[in-house]
Amino acid sequence: MVEHRFLAIDFEIANRNMASACSVGIVVFEDGVLVEQFYHLIKPHPTLRRFDEDFIDIHHITPDDVADACEFDALWPSLKPYFEDTYCVAHNAAFDAKVLVSLMNLYDLEDRAFYFVDTVKLSRKVFRFLPNHKLNTVAQALQLNLDHHHALSDSIAAASIVNQLMVLASEFEVKSLCETLGVGIERYVTWE
Secondary structure: OOOOOOEEEEEEEOOOOOOOEEEEEHHHHHHOOEEEEEEEOOOHHOOOOOOOOHHHHHOOOOHHHHHOOHHHHHHHHHHHHHHHEEEEEOOOOHHHHHHHHHHHHHOOOOEEEEEEHHHHHHHHHOOOOOOOOOOHHHHHHHHOOOOOOOHHHHHHHHHHHHOOOOOOOOOOOOHHHHHHHHOOEEEEOOOE
8 A cells, every 4th residue: 555645535326226326526645635636427327327316405416417427337447546555535434435346346347455444433533522423514623615415525525534633643644543543444345
């Protein structure tokens, strides 16, 4: 793993199926500096294109918005380099990791492992005074700009949480930050 580099990722989904991603946001930080960002709408797989109204109410993405977007398998070649030799961070990482692995499996892309750090767990260790550790609550406490449930904005906020925690803990690598705070790095794998 490249020690002073990490990516933050966020997905929005169209319905309760974890492989129904309709948008993705990725940011890459090196030495605490934003060096790359990627946002794209995703057309869900033909079997998963039903958009639930409850989900539209959350992220405001409709079937019309993704009508001309490509499916995840067409995006993967552009996304793959972001994941090489780095840790992924996400707020409620189990969700985003499961979406990613579900998409990889659905499209039978490649067998691989992804290493995720959950900024909810990191926040709970340090910001115990907060009433909850939802992304909007933590972002407000840290005075971060957030367009909640926009995948790029959510990924920037998750990365910013990690950066601020690194400064507070004087640990400037994801692995050492997790070790210091006693938070595990979770491994998620595609079908092998």
